Amino acid sequence: MKKFRMLFVILFVFSVFLTACNNSDESSGTDDSGEETSSKLEIFSWWTGAGEEDGLLALIELFEDKYPDIEVENAAVAGGAGTNAKAVLASRMQGNDPPSTFQVHGGEELNASWVAAGKMEPLNDLYEQEGWNDKFPQDLIDMVSVDGNIYSVPVNIHRSNVLWYNKKIFEENGLSAPTTFDEFFDVADQLKEKGITPLALGDKEPWTATHVFENILLAKLGPEDYGKLWTGELSFTDSKVVEAAEIFAKMLGYINDDHSSRNWQDASQLVANGEAAMNIMGDWAKGYFVNDLQLKVNEDFGYVPTPETDGYFMVVTDTFGLPKGVENPDDVKKFLSVLGSVEGQDAFNPLKGSIPARIDADKSKYDEYGQDAMADFSSSTLAPSLAHGSAAPEGFLTRVNQAINIFVTQLDVDQFIDSLETAAQDL
């Protein structure tokens, strides 16, 4: 009994101590927030990798130089393609605790979720005040607009319809980069005969296979019909979609055996060290080639648009918006105006490896690939990427990724078209 009493006393003291700790934490917390929360700017993103983090920090530094009295908090959540960050963001938004501003891909990832949920403030007056309406391409502004209201500011552009190839392999075998699918299969056959894997794929995360498929879709349908897929105007049973699926199935006969244990970097690496000849990936692969693997543009690796997509530009754009209910909307707008300025975009993009979303940025700050991409960006028809959440809502994309995952193994075109059609009912 005595022992127990002792135990109770200890427990009691301990719990009082704990609550006391809690209280003091809370009170000091309110002290802080009383003065500082109103001016603390929380920037939420998933930029924690090598080049992307450097870009973000450069941008924050630029902002802090301009507005030294605003405290910035870099609330980046690690995880490839934002898989973890998006889950964290969803719970914060639903709990009415939005970050001051957050990274979101332009297109349906923004429009079908946060704008549709009524969680975003329109930024039309900011665009007018900064004179941005003719500085960003109209196609791009349309991607971040719903019913004439603009909801976010694009900071960068990635091109996702690029075929990367190992220059040495192509030169040694007297081949040239394919521009049509016939050429692609011709080249692939020759490479296969020589014992070189023609196409590298790393679909441990199925979005990379979706990425290849959407490239073929764009090639076969063209930007206009491609766009109609997501509005329901064109059915997935259309003969051109079936043709795209057949080409995709044929292509999968030329990939590396261990594709399902590799991620996109591992696949790019196969091209970099000459084990595979080609790779279809967005131009973040260039950042990986140049920054991580120390390869030289147009010397070690070359690039062309994915076959039959010349003149089209599959866009992945990172944008930042203003959520409803933040305490310091004016500070957020100040940050967005730096983000959308020429200076801001040129501080960020060369480090991240992307190109600026503005058409009047300083070309001399970008490498050879970047300059090519900038020229293409201003002259091509833009198309939103499905694999990166711009073309269709996340839910549909999840279903497509599932269908792709099955297709890569079973290669059953009918079943694949069937499951795409079923998934499209949710659009």
Add this chain to the structure above:
Amino acid sequence: MEPEKRSILGTEPVLKVKKRKKFTKDQWMAILFLSPSIIILGIFVYGFIGWTGYVSLSNWNTIVPDFSFVGLKNYLYLFTDFRFQADLRNTLAFTILFIGLVIFLGLGLGILLDQKMVRGESIFRNIFFFPMALSFVVTGVVWQWLLNPSTGVNLFLEKIGLEPKWYTDTTILASFQWGKIEFGLPVAIVAVVIAAVWQMTGFSLAMYLAGLRGIPDELREAARMDGCTEFQLYWKVIIPLLKPITMSVVIMMAHISLKIFDLVYAMTGPGANFVTDVPGVYMFETTFRGNYYANGAAIAIIMLLSVAIFIIPYLWSSRRGNA
């Protein structure tokens, strides 16, 4: 103190008063200290189980909450879904292999250690028990490296002409088609089972070793006197005596294997053709990537029920045992 008093007075009423007083005070203390955790448990466990069940019957399949009632639609969808059918097959294969191996290896190693067949028992006990200290995520990452088709153990196997694909293999052994999917044993799941068994064998070893130590030597001697061989001694006497321990190990392992997420997520993800997908991973991706909250809730409820199938009979039998 108390027994002395009782022996002096030795009457019932005193005893009753004493008993009641002691009881209420204890109860009071117990309520005081337990109530916060009971309330928290009630809200955050049972409340949210109820909430999940409610969501699973709703139409909340976008980022915008929508609680309109749709009945069992989300459940019906799952049972016609290729991926979920694959998940059920994988879970079944994983559970059988995992529990079987953990028990077999744990018992085998336990007997070896108990037999003093190996010296330095404590060293071996620690070696086998240490993996338990790791999180499943770490185990997953390590085994992913080890079993990667182009690195790790495969470099040795390649030299003798074997090139196993481990977790990237998409073949399904002894397969037969039922509904949309192939049933059978997916080869890739074996890779995940190896990692899980490596982690959990130490636990069953420790349990069995404790059990073996608890069996009195007299019993063994008596059996030997009756002419038992060592094999018969284990098969007919000792292993039956370890049945309660086997029960506990099965229950522990069953709930781990039915709700496994972290190991699979870190090691293989869903795998090509969903050969290594499990309901936990599907639930996570559906809910937090696809924003299909109602579908995700339905998967969670099915997982809960599958664990309950194991746990409830156990709770029932242990309650009867106590009474």
